[in-house]
Structure formats: structure tokens, C-alpha cells
Amino acid sequence: MNQRHTDALDDYFGALLEESPSREEPEWQQAPSPAPAEAPLVFADPAEEERRLGLEALLARVAELKEEESLPPAETIVSEPEPTAPVAPEPAIMTEARVEPTPAIPEPTIPEPTMVEPTPVAAVEPEPVPVAAATPAAAEWRNMDTESSFQALFFEVAGMTFAVPLTHLGGIYQMTKLTSLFGKPNWFAGVLTERERQLYVVDTARWAMPGHQAQEQYQYLVTLGESNWGLGCHQLKGTALLTRDQVKWRATPGSRPWLAGMVKEKMCALLHVDALIGLLEQGKNIDGQQV
DSSP states (O other): OOHHHHHHHHHHHHHHHSOOGGGTOOOOBOOSSOOOOOOOOOOOOOOGGGHHHHHHHHHHHHHHHHHHHTOOOOOOOOOOOOOOOOOOOOOOOOOOOOOOOOOOOOOOOOOOOOOOOOOOOOOOOOOOOOOOOOOOOOOOOOOOOOOSEEEEEEEEETTEEEEEEGGGEEEEEEOOOOBOOTTOOTTEEEEEEETTEEEEEEOHHHHHSTTOOOOOOOSEEEEETTSSEEEEESEEEEEEEEEGGGEEEOSSOTTOTTEEEEETTTTEEEEOHHHHHHHHHTTBOTTSOBO
């Protein structure tokens, strides 16, 4: 990538964060707690013959983090009470009962029926039915919760670098043949079947850059959380340990709820996975437009 291309990307991502005041976009929040000195991010550029080994190591690390989060709490062992011997019932004592003679019951006297004139009742108007309360508004946007330091995966799409925390990463798959579906947006590349699971592949270049028409050939699919959505990418740039101070976090969603913040040293977007899934489910692109 030449210097002009790098400067253009810096300007692009900087513009995402610095939205104009007319849209009433709040300032960025900085992490209040001090953090250790920022360590430079080092990306490995493995040779072709080492790519497979690197991918397997990355998948193993993702599986390890997922397993740590899904460990159930320790079960409490409750000891069962010891069985007690049944107690034999005491034998019933038979006593001779005396039968008293039943007295005669006199027949009841039925009174003569009397006619009662009905009393008119004033008409009562029904009480008004209370109107149901309005449907509550959608949940307020909140940024991602991360530890003070966390691992993130970096991947490249058409010269742009994106990052996603490993705790919000579903998995990584090698791209194979896709099944096309009609009536989908132009950024919907197709369906990838992986072990009887259908994954929805996003043409990330067209989704992130409206108007992009080039037919991209992606090598990998980065899936998002527990959903079936995945982003096509050209190159995996490996993982790196980030601290919260290395990210310029967003305080409010603005017009780009998918953007959690910017990794300051690399000037790349940190994806808000849950908000991104919501946009994809609604058929919207990076600008929140349905195309």
C-alpha cells in the first residue's frame, strides 16, 4: 500500500469518528483509568506455506476463550437422607357400638308462593376500558464491555483493516462455493454451508463502501458472535493484545452504531458486533440505508 492510499484511509476513518456537531454527536469518551504505555501492534505476515498452521493456531485460541466463558458454575452436592425403616401400624381395637333408634322426621310445610312485582332498575353505563400503555422504546445503545486488556483479531478487506474482539468472534472459515439467493441486497454474497450450518456471507467491500461494484474474491469468512452472519475478508492479519487506552471509544451510536471505536495506532475500525448484526438483520448497509 503506497503513502497516498494510507493517508486516504486515515482520513476516512478519522471522518467516521469526528461527526459534525449539526448531528448532535457527543464527544468521544476516553477511558478514565490510566493504563500502561501503549505497546506497538505487531502483525505477522506468514509465508504461504505457514498460512494453514497460523489459521489453526488462531482457531484454537478462539475456541479456548469461548470455552472459558461457557464453563458452568460448580454444582453443589447434596447428600441424600438415609432411608428409615417403615413403622408398622398399631392394630385397631374393635368395640361394640350400640345402635340408637332413629327418631321420626316430620314432613316440612311448604308455604304458598307469593307474587312479587319487579322493581325497575336504572340503566348503568359501562365504565370506560383503560387504554394499554404504549410499547416501550428499543433498548438504548451501549458500547461493548471488554476487560482492561483484550485480544482482537485484525483482518483486511479491500485495503481497509477491521478489528473484532475475540470474545465477540464466532469463528473463521475458509471460503468455498456459495449458494446465491434472489431478492437480497447487492452486498449479500450468498450462503456458505459448513457442517450442516448455513452461514450468510457479506460482501464486506460492497457493504462498507456503497457504490463499490468490483467482484471481490474473499479467502476467509469471519463470523460474528453466535449469529449466522459472517464478513468476507481477503487477509487475516493475526491477533494482538489491546488495552482500552489504545482504543478511542464511542459514547453514543450516532449514525454509525456498528463502530465501537478506533484503534488509534493503526487507525482501523473496531467493530461493535451486536449493532452490526442488527444492521445486517434489517438489510441495511454501513450508512444505515436499505439497498
